[in-house]
Amino acid sequence: MIVNIIGGGLAGCEATYQLAKRGISVRLYEQKPIKFSPAHCNKNLAEIVCSNSLKSTEMSTASGMLKAELELLDSLLLKIAKQVSVPAGSALAVDRNLFADKVTETIKNLPNVEIIYGEVTQIDTDIPTIIATGPLTSGNLYNEILKLLGEDGRMYFFDASAPIVDATTIDKNLTFTTSRYGKGESDYINCPLTKEEYYNFIQELINAKSVELKEFENVNVFEGCMPIEIMAKRGLDTLRFGPLRPVGLVDNSGNKPFAVVQLRKESNLTNMYNMVGFQTNLTFGEQKRVFSLIPALKKAEFVKYGVMHRNTYICAPKYLTNNFMLKTHPNIFFAGQIGGVEGYVESIASGLVAAIGMYNNLMGKPQINWGNNTIIGALTNYISTADQTNFQPMNANFGILPVITNVKDKHQRKLEYFNRGIKEMENIAKFLNL
Numbered sequence: 190m191i192v193n194i195i196g197g198g199l200a201g202c203e204a205t206y207q208l209a210k211r212g213i214s215v216r217l218y219e220q221k222p223i224k225f226s227p228a229h230c231n232k233n234l235a236e237i238v239c240s241n242s243l244k245s246t247e248m249s250t251a252s253g254m255l256k257a258e259l260e261l262l263d264s265l266l267l268k269i270a271k272q273v274s275v276p277a278g279s280a281l282a283v284d285r286n287l288f289a290d291k292v293t294e295t296i297k298n299l300p301n302v303e304i305i306y307g308e309v310t311q312i313d314t315d316i317p318t319i320i321a322t323g324p325l326t327s328g329n330l331y332n333e334i335l336k337l338l339g340e341d342g343r344m345y346f347f348d349a350s351a352p353i354v355d356a357t358t359i360d361k362n363l364t365f366t367t368s369r370y371g372k373g374e375s376d377y378i379n380c381p382l383t384k385e386e387y388y389n390f391i392q393e394l395i396n397a398k399s400v401e402l403k404e405f406e407n408v409n410v411f412e413g414c415m416p417i418e419i420m421a422k423r424g425l426d427t428l429r430f431g432p433l434r435p436v437g438l439v440d441n442s443g444n445k446p447f448a449v450v451q452l453r454k455e456s457n458l459t460n461m462y463n464m465v466g467f468q469t470n471l472t473f474g475e476q477k478r479v480f481s482l483i484p485a486l487k488k489a490e491f492v493k494y495g496v497m498h499r500n501t502y503i504c505a506p507k508y509l510t511n512n513f514m515l516k517t518h519p520n521i522f523f524a525g526q527i528g529g530v531e532g533y534v535e536s537i538a539s540g541l542v543a544a545i546g547m548y549n550n551l552m553g554k555p556q557i558n559w560g561n562n563t564i565i566g567a568l569t570n571y572i573s574t575a576d577q578t579n580f581q582p583m584n585a586n587f588g589i590l591p592v593i594t595n596v597k598d599k600h601q602r603k604l605e606y607f608n609r610g611i612k613e614m615e616n617i618a619k620f621l622n623l
C-alpha cells in the first residue's frame with residue numbers, strides 16, 4: 190500500500206513519519222531544491238520559514254498543551270525540535286538548520302519512504318494522497334486543487350487578518366452589546382472611545398511599527414483588506430467614518446459614543462471575538478500595546494494577532510471532515526496550513542491527525558475521536574464546523590475549548606484546561622497503543 194504525500198514541510202514530514210511507522214509505504218514529493226517558494230530557502234525538508242520559535246511550553250498556555258499532546262502521540266517533529274532547541278525562556282525555539290537537517294536525515298532513513306524531488310502539478314485521485322503544500326502552494330498545483338474541489342471550489346488568498354481576543358478578558362463594564370441600528374440580535378460587543386481616547390489611539394496607531402513585508406508580499410497586498418494602520422494614515426477621522434463609526438450605536442445610558450470598536454463572535458462554539466475591520470500588519474508587540482489603548486481591551490488577551498502574508502488555504506469546514514479528509518474524495522487528505530490550521534506546531538499536529546486518518550481509512554478501521562477537551566480535538570472540530578463564510582485558519586488557543594466556568598482564578602483555570610485535555614489525550618494515546 191502506497192500513499193503519496195505532496196509537500197515535505199512541517200505537516201508533510203510528520204504525516205510521512207506517522208504512516209511509515211505504521212507500515213505504510215510513502216512517496217514524499219517535495220519541490221525543493223528544484224523550485225523554492227518566495228519564503229523558502231533551505232534545501233532540506235521541514236523548513237521553518239520565519240520565527241524560530243515554536244511558542245510556549247508552559248502548561249498554562251494552549252501551545253504548551255498542544256506540545257504535551259503531541260508528545261503523547263509520538264510526534265517526530267516535536268521530538269526533534271526538543272533535541273535541537275536553543276535557550277528561549279519558556280518557549281521552544283529551535284536551531285532551524287539543525288532541525289531541517291535532522292528531520293531530513295530521519296525521513297531519508299525510513300526504509301519505506303521514497304523522496305521524490307520536483308514540483309507536483311497534478312493530483313492522481315486514484316492514489317491515496319495527502320496534500321501538504323502549505324500557505325505558499327505553487328500556482329500550478331493551486332489550479333489543480335481548485336479542480337478537485339469542484340465547480341464552486343474556493344481557496345483563499347488572504348492578505349491580512351484581524352486580531353482575535355478572548356472574550357473573558359474584556360472589561361465588560363466598559364462595553365455595551367447591540368447591533369448597529371438595533372438590527373438583529375445583540376451580536377456585537379461594542380467598545381466605545383471618547384474623543385480624547387480616539388485621537389490618542391489614532392496617533393499611536395499611525396506611529397506604530399509594522400512588520401517589514403517581503404517583496405513578494407507587497408503584490409496586491411492592499412487590494413482586498415486594507416490594514417487599519419494604513420487607513421488611519423489617510424486622515425485622523427477616516428476610521429470614525431470607517432470601522433470605528435458610531436452611527437446607529439447607542440450605549441446603555443442612551444448616549445452616542447464618539448467612536449466604537451466592534452467585536453464580533455468568531456463562532457458559536459467558542460468564546461473568541463474578532464476585532465471588526467482591524468486587519469493589520471503591525472508587529473505583535475505593537476498590536477498588544479496600541480489595541481490595549483481601547484479602554485475595554487486594556488487587559489484583553491489576544492488569542493491570535495493579526496497577520497499579513499500570502500496565504501493559501503481551503504475552506505476546511507466546507508470540504509474537510511474532522512480528520513482532514515476531503516469529503517468528496519475519501520482518498521485525499523489535506524494537512525498543514527492549506528488544510529485550515531495556522532502555525533508551525535498546529536501544522537505538525539494536523540499532519541499527524543491526517544496520517545492517522547489516512548491509515549485508518551486504508552485499514553478499514555473506524556476513525557479516531559480526538560476528544561472535546563483536547564486542544565487537537567478542539568482544532569479538528571473547529572476546522573470542520575466553523576462558519577464557512579468567514580473561515581480563516583486557526584491556531585491553538587483556549588478559546589476553542591469548552592469553557593470552564595467554575596474556576597475563578599485565571600491561571601488556575603488555564604491549568605484546568607491543560608489537565609482536563611491531557612487526561613483525555615492519555616486515553617486516546619492508550620487506545621492507539623502508544
Ligand SMILES: Cc1cc2nc3c(=O)[nH]c(=O)nc-3n(C[C@H](O)[C@H](O)[C@H](O)COP(=O)(O)OP(=O)(O)OC[C@H]3O[C@@H](n4cnc5c(N)ncnc54)[C@H](O)[C@@H]3O)c2cc1C
Nearest residue numbers: 196198199200220239240308309322323525526532533536
Ligand atoms: C511568510 C510566512 C511566515 C510565517 N511565519 C510563521 C511563524 O513565525 N510562526 C508560525 O507558527 N507560523 C508561521 N507561518 C505559518 C505556518 O505555520 C507556516 O507556514 C508552516 O510552515 C506551515 O506548515 P505546512 O507544512 O503547512 O507548510 P510548509 O512548511 O510551507 O511546507 C510546504 C512544503 O510543500 C512544498 N511544496 C509547495 N508546493 C509544492 C508542489 N507543488 N510540489 C511539491 N512540493 C511543494 C514546499 O516547498 C514546502 O516544503 C508563516 C507562514 C508564512 C507564509
